[in-house]
Amino acid sequence: MSMIADFYGGKSILITGATGFLGKVLMEKLFRTSPDLRVIYILVRPKAGQTLQQRVFQILNSKLFEKVKEVCPNVHEKIRAISADLNQNDFAISMQDMQELLSYTDIIFHCAATVRFDDHLRHAVQLNVTATQQLLLMASQMPNLKAFIHISTAFSNCNLKHIDEVIYPCPVEPKKIIDSMEWLDDAIIDEITPKLIGDRPNTYTYTKALGEMVVQQESGKLNLAIIRPSIVGATWQEPFPGWVDNVNGPTGLIVAAGKGFLRSIRATPMAVADLIPADIVVNLTLAVGWYTAVHRPKSTLIYHCTSGNLNPCNWGKMGIQVLATFEKIPLERAFRRPKADFTTSNVTTQYWNAVSHRAPAIIYDFYLRLTGRKPRMTKLMNRLLRTLSMLEYFINRSWEWSTYNTEMLMSKLSPEDQRVFNFDVRQLNWLEYIENYVLGVKKYLLKEDMAGIPEAKQHLKRLRNIHYLFNTALFLIAWRLLIARSQVARNVWFFIVSFCYKFLSYFRASSTLKV
Ligand SMILES: CCCCCCCCCCCCCCCCCCCCCC(=O)SCCNC(=O)CCNC(=O)[C@H](O)C(C)(C)COP(=O)(O)OP(=O)(O)OC[C@H]1O[C@@H](n2cnc3c(N)ncnc32)[C@H](O)[C@@H]1OP(=O)(O)O
Numbered sequence: 001m002s003m004i005a006d007f008y009g010g011k012s013i014l015i016t017g018a019t020g021f022l023g024k025v026l027m028e029k030l031f032r033t034s035p036d037l038r039v040i041y042i043l044v045r046p047k048a049g050q051t052l053q054q055r056v057f058q059i060l061n062s063k064l065f066e067k068v069k070e071v072c073p074n075v076h077e078k079i080r081a082i083s084a085d086l087n088q089n090d091f092a093i094s095m096q097d098m099q100e101l102l103s104y105t106d107i108i109f110h111c112a113a114t115v116r117f118d119d120h121l122r123h124a125v126q127l128n129v130t131a132t133q134q135l136l137l138m139a140s141q142m143p144n145l146k147a148f149i150h151i152s153t154a155f156s157n158c159n160l161k162h163i164d165e166v167i168y169p170c171p172v173e174p175k176k177i178i179d180s181m182e183w184l185d186d187a188i189i190d191e192i193t194p195k196l197i198g199d200r201p202n203t204y205t206y207t208k209a210l211g212e213m214v215v216q217q218e219s220g221k222l223n224l225a226i227i228r229p230s231i232v233g234a235t236w237q238e239p240f241p242g243w244v245d246n247v248n249g250p251t252g253l254i255v256a257a258g259k260g261f262l263r264s265i266r267a268t269p270m271a272v273a274d275l276i277p278a279d280i281v282v283n284l285t286l287a288v289g290w291y292t293a294v295h296r297p298k299s300t301l302i303y304h305c306t307s308g309n310l311n312p313c314n315w316g317k318m319g320i321q322v323l324a325t326f327e328k329i330p331l332e333r334a335f336r337r338p339k340a341d342f343t344t345s346n347v348t349t350q351y352w353n354a355v356s357h358r359a360p361a362i363i364y365d366f367y368l369r370l371t372g373r374k375p376r377m378t379k380l381m382n383r384l385l386r387t388l389s390m391l392e393y394f395i396n397r398s399w400e401w402s403t404y405n406t407e408m409l410m411s412k413l414s415p416e417d418q419r420v421f422n423f424d425v426r427q428l429n430w431l432e433y434i435e436n437y438v439l440g441v442k443k444y445l446l447k448e449d450m451a452g453i454p455e456a457k458q459h460l461k462r463l464r465n466i467h468y469l470f471n472t473a474l475f476l477i478a479w480r481l482l483i484a485r486s487q488v489a490r491n492v493w494f495f496i497v498s499f500c501y502k503f504l505s506y507f508r509a510s511s512t513l514k515v
């Protein structure tokens, strides 16, 4: 019997960010392993013309929840969507809903965040810091609360090289930042943002670090823990390999490489690719929830959920495996053949951006214009280049994260829990994982049918022929221009032509003799 699964039985669990990538995998696992839980409250905002109920319906009817429906047929009765916007005061939750949450919640998993790297500081502070503070305040009024688990990121202190499972203070107190966001106008915030974030690359990592400080400062009598995942990737094993449904982190670049948009990337091939599958993060999160509630550690423990120190993989290896998988299982309607390289210098990056990214986009847009269609490739390419520039920081450095608490927790689990809530990244085979990841991107994110693979391969062959034809034409034009202007080129050209002519005449003469 799993002690962890047993622990969640009969409990009322509150999840923020349940409609996000990690939140969905967390909910799925909870329902699958503890179908007798009382209820999962999820704080959801209406979005993109969809009501709360429609959003929940969509999640429960997705492929991810297929297994859940077998073990927990009444799952829709156990999920209670509460209308909430974490950007609003008291999250804009109705009095009645608030009362219910305060009275019944046993465990909180706080996953909601803005993960955009370029978010305006005001918005990032609101969601990643102020909302965390408000949720902690709410938690302190919950008489039955047993644990509050906050999901942070391993990159909250990415300005350091070696990171321990401790909270590092930021120079300016979070409370001061929260207060200043209320009265400073956007222009001033823009001006002070670089000074505030200091040597961190973006507002995301900075506000996640502030969020951790808030957790520490507002802890009061709460039973708290912080989880710091590194780069969360598709699922490894559960509920099935390769599940992913958004383009964050490496996923977007895998799509871009598979579709042939991404041809070159400024990355250090030997730098550690600290990816961590979503199901490992979720298993650790649930184990931490159990441990924090049952064992009530004296202080707030921080758990690193990373792969680099236990089972490292590097970007070079990942890139090769991604491309090798696309050879076997290509994406449909690729723009160019999947073929990408890592570069490490700025000059070569600029060169390849011009030759391999911008030039083909301009040529294709010219073709679209000629055929009376709306050009779109240059815009798309500019977006890709912007995304690359945002991610570059993370693919040209390596970090070391200590994992004492995570390893300690693993040793506390029963053999059954180690199996059911496996977060031992040492067991992961990277090549197999990456192949399943790429496959998952094709099937679950892009919703491409596997039956379309022969046609996709055929399309790539056509692209290869176009490529050869284009290069030959380009060479001939360049050569023609050259011989028009240079005597040396002309001499070389006549030499080659007369050589070929002589060779052909000799060949013809000798074959006539044989006959
Ligand atoms: C040999 C070569 C082999 C090659 C093979 C290649 C495979 C191997 C390569 C490995 C390299 C791995 C690097 C991982 C580093 C991750 C580090 C994470 C560290 C922290 C982790 C965390 O703790 S936290 C989670 C991370 N948090 C994000 O990862 C959000 C990022 N994101 C944004 O901050 C915004 O997205 C941003 C970008 C501003 C645009 O902002 P924006 O306003 O211009 O545009 P939008 O966001 O509206 O998106 C507009 C269009 O970009 C598309 N897109 C969005 N993201 C995309 C993305 N990552 N890659 C591609 N495409 C993306 C989207 O699908 C839209 O496409 P469409 O228009 O067609 O729908």
Ligand SMILES: NC(=O)C1=CN([C@@H]2O[C@H](COP(=O)(O)OP(=O)(O)OC[C@H]3O[C@@H](n4cnc5c(N)ncnc54)[C@H](OP(=O)(O)O)[C@@H]3O)[C@@H](O)[C@H]2O)C=CC1
Pocket: 016, 017, 018, 019, 020, 021, 022, 023, 043, 044, 045, 047, 084, 085, 086, 087, 110, 111, 112, 113, 114, 115, 127, 151, 152, 153, 154, 208, 228, 229, 230, 231, 232, 233, 246, 248, 249
């Ligand atoms: N993905 C990754 O690589 C990593 C993620 N993390 C952390 O894990 C957590 C989950 O990330 P992930 O699932 O990838 O992120 P997603 O962007 O997929 O999900 C974010 C969630 O937050 C919700 N949310 C955002 N704004 C609001 C709001 N104003 N009110 C209510 N809900 C809101 C979103 O709701 P909606 O659907 O309405 O937008 C969504 O459910 C975050 O804390 C992140 O920092 C840490 C390390 C790596």
